[in-house]
Amino acid sequence: MSDSQSQHIAKSLVPDYIRELQVYQAGKPIDELAREKGLTRISKLASNENPLGPSPFAIREMTNGLWELHRYPDMHAYKLKTALSELYSLKRENIVLGNGSEGIMAYISRAFIRPGDEVLTSENTFIGFYILSRSVGAKLKTVPLTADYKYDVMAMAENITDKTKVIYIANPNNPTGTYITKAEFDSLMEHVPEHVLVILDEAYFEFAKDREDYPDSMDYRYDNVITLRTFSKAYGLSGIRVGYGFGNEHLISNLNKVKLPFEPNLIAQLGAVGALEDTPHLERTLKNNNELYDVTFKYLEEKGFKPIPSLTNFITIKTGTEEASNDLFNLLLEEGVIIRPLRANEMPDFVRVSIGTKDEMNHFFEAMDKILPNYDKKHGRV
Ligand SMILES: Cc1ncc(COP(=O)(O)O)c(C=O)c1O
The missing domain is CATH 3.40.640.10 (Type I PLP-dependent aspartate aminotransferase-like (Major domain))
Known part of the structure; x- marks a missing residue:
């Protein structure tokens, strides 16, 4: 069957409101990044998961x-x-x-x-x-x-x-x-x-x-x-x-x-x-989150971003443009840190960072310190 025939069949079978949907884009999986870039240190801060793992x-x-x-x-x-x-x-x-x-x-x-x-x-x-x-x-x-x-x-x-x-x-x-x-x-x-x-x-x-x-x-x-x-x-x-x-x-x-x-x-x-x-595991999770949320929020402010105060395990920041969001995402990816650009949420000029473990957040800070000088120059933040 030709491609146009099968497209025609799908068109007649699938209601308009389904055909118009976009497939949900999840955060980039760790294995995929490891395969693509040969990286060994990877911190996934893209899907608001619990960095301490399961109980x-x-x-x-x-x-x-x-x-x-x-x-x-x-x-x-x-x-x-x-x-x-x-x-x-x-x-x-x-x-x-x-x-x-x-x-x-x-x-x-x-x-x-x-x-x-x-x-x-x-x-x-x-x-x-x-x-x-x-x-x-x-x-x-x-x-x-x-x-x-x-x-x-x-x-x-x-x-x-x-x-x-x-x-x-x-x-x-x-x-x-x-x-x-x-x-x-x-x-x-x-x-x-x-x-x-x-x-x-x-x-x-x-x-x-x-x-x-x-x-x-x-x-x-x-x-x-x-x-x-x-x-x-x-x-x-x-x-x-x-x-x-x-x-x-x-x-x-x-x-x-x-x-x-x-x-x-x-x-x-x-x-x-x-x-x-396992109440103690939940308490450890909340303690880790509270402490590292504060550290991350302060870090982002010190770097001149305006983080949105959040009552969760993630922080969203304004980058100013979609290009800046994509650059930040891609530059961090090169360093093994996965964050989430928010184009799909119709916030293309924002990115979101989940709160990880202390080690993961240090990885994020180190990666940011490394990429920000060039990023800031390109995006007119200096
Ligand atoms: C606001 C909100 N609701 C629901 C979900 C989905 O959660 P679940 O894994 O329970 O389907 C998420 C996941 O990111 C979320 O952010």
Whole structure:
């Protein structure tokens, strides 16, 4: 079959809203960079992962689970749901699990959004959500961030219409690291009609929870809010894909109908149970992050950048132009440091750096010290 014939077939089979989607671009994998450049020292600061790795408790549970791999997973994920319900004083019926929190976003899109429904969110937020809601034919409506890179909740409230089905809020937001406060959340919710579903994406919750004015969604029980959290960030389990959501049990029961029965898989369920038991690992993670966030923020300021204050495990900085972002990314890559340019987030004049270990951040600082003199000259920063 010729290429044009197969293109024609795809065109007739695939709806426009799918054909128009762009494939998600992940951070560059370490192995790929090692292969391409023959480097041995590589620091991946591109995907907001936990630089300390998984909890040893999680590894123990997953290793034991390998002997059960001939069995299907527990489709009710009894142990994991029980652990979560005890931790957050919830009923198991209020909890949904998925292949990462993105897996749950996919269930929400499948269960609640019909082609043509309006989905309201911000510009410059998590791309995964844009893709998932578009993939079910939603009409995406976005409002710009405020001048200090925060969700503009009042502008969002003003943009709610009769057609609005879902509002998506990442709090804190990726890629800016900013957050909406309790007062902002309250004022938004005053304007949200009951029939509009609010997805509160708290992927970075553990990093934010101790900030006094951060609205912990456990303190709010709105029937039209579903909160999403993940084991991919502070719990260090991105590789096994496990996330959880909680909300009103009538919504959750419908998500369970569209969910693939055996997600998350057996190893993912066990790893998450182990991770929840390991409070010291979580504390070490937060301590490492807090300390190195401060050091990195100060370093970037000293080098004349304007980092955006962040309540997460990453920092976003303005470079000024797309070319400057690409140069910074490519020059750091040559030194074995992987950061994230933000063109896909429609912030081409920004880059994002995840907080790593002390050793990884020193690698980043050394690499920056080496490349900045030429970079600064080229981009008129001196
Ligand atoms: C705001 C936000 N939500 C969701 C996710 C996806 O997390 P998960 O690995 O649980 O699918 C990410 C990952 O980067 C994120 O930044």
